[in-house]
Structures are given as structure tokens and as C-alpha cells.
Amino acid sequence: MKAPDLTQAPPRSPRVRLGGYTILPRLLDKARASIAGTLGEYRYGNPTDWHFYRFTGIDPDALLERVKAGGGDWAILQWVQETAPHKRSPFEIAQWAAWTETFAYHGVERRDWFTAEIRRLNPERDDIATVFDRLDLDDYVAFGGEA
Template sequence: MNAPNLTQRPPRSPRVRLGGYTILPRLLDKARAVIAGTAGEYKYNNPNDGHFFRFTGITPDALLAQVNTGSGDWDMLLWVNEYAPLKHTTLEIEQWSNWTETVAFHDLEMREWFTDQIKRLNPAREDLRGTFDYLDLDDYVSFGGIA
């Protein structure tokens, strides 16, 4: 298995798509790193990952077991499409993926946490709105970038 070392570089952006699915490539990177013991600070099956699991009906354990077979991205996509309990059309996947790119923190506690994180990264940034914006910026800064 060619697992990324997430102590040296971040997983792919949650915006990157595989078969139309956002989140999936990042999820695969984290799963491979967890199996290889190179996940660092990254968590598999976090709340953002949960969007994918709820949409497809695949369990985190099932995906992790399939990743553990050494399957590449294409084979993982074929597996997702075949074994996902919740089947979706290409249009539904596209609409869901478009929605995930706009998800923001809605409850008060998470909005406060998000605000604190933006202050930590760069308090002047007014362009950051949602989860994916935060993840991309945090990944960038965590590996030496300047926000």
C-alpha cells in the first residue's frame, strides 16, 4: 500500500473529487495513513468524514477494511459504488458534493471554535466561510505556509 505520511504533508483537500465525491480522496489518504501508522494529527472518521459515511451508508470500519486490502483510488471508487447501501445518481452525487463545499459550522459552540481557529491562523482573513475553507488553510499553515 502506498500510504501518505501525514506527518510530512497533508491529505488531499476535501474539495478534490473521486467519482464526483468530495471528501473521499482525503478520507482514503487518512485511512491509508492510519493503517500505516503515519496519520500524525489527522483523524479518520471525524465529523467531516461523517458526511460521506452518512451519504453512502458505508461504515467507517468497512471502508477501512477495504483500504487495508491495498486497493488504489480507482478500485476504491468501484467498491464504493458497488457496496454503498445508499445508491445515488451522478446528479445526486454532484449536488451532495456541491453542498459539502458550502457546509459551515451551525451550532454556537462550533461557530465559536471556528472563529477562534481563524483568529489563530490569520485574524485578518474575512474570506473563510466553511469547513473546507478552514481545512485547506489549516493544512497549509500546519506545513509551513503563511495564512
């Protein structure tokens, strides 16, 4: 298994798709890094990951075990499609993926946290509105980029 070193570079953007699914390629990067001990400050099974687990019905531990067994992204996607309790059509996957690219933080506490994150990253930015926007910006800044 070739695992990314997430202490040296971020995982793939949550926008990257595999089989139409957003989040999945990033999740696989974090799973492989977790197994290899190179996860750094990232977390496998974080709240964003749970959007994928809930949509597919895949258990996070089962996915981690499948990743441990080896294989590339394509093989794991085929496993997801075969074993997911919630069988989804390509249309449903496309609709879900489009939704994930637009979802924002809900609840006053989460929105306050999000605002504090934007202040931390760059208070001048007024284009950061979604969960994926913040993740991409945070990844960029964490590895030396200027927000």
C-alpha cells in the same frame, strides 16, 4: 499499499473529487496513513468524514478494511459504488458534493470555535467561511505556509 506520510504533508483537500464525491480522496489518504502508522495529528473518521459515511451508508470500519486489502483510488471507488447501501445517481452525488463545498459550522459553540480558529490562523482573513476553507487553510499553515 502506498500510504501518504501525514506527518510530512497534509492529505488531499476535501474539495478533491473521486467519482464526483468530495471528501473521499482525503478520507482514503487518512485511511492509508492510519494503517501505515503515519496519520500524525489527523483523524480517520472525524466529523467531516461522517458526511461521506452518512451520504453513502458506508461503514467507516468496512471502508478501512477495504483499504487494507489494497488497491488504488479507482478500485476503492468501484467498491464504494457496488457496496454503498445508499445508491446515488450522478446528479445526487454532484448536488451533495456542491453542498459539502458550502457547508459551514452550525450552532453557537461550533461557530465560536470556528471564529477562534480563524483568529489562530490569521485574524486578518475575512475569506474563510466554510468547513473546507478552514481545513485547507489549517493544512497549509500546519506545514509551514503563511496564512
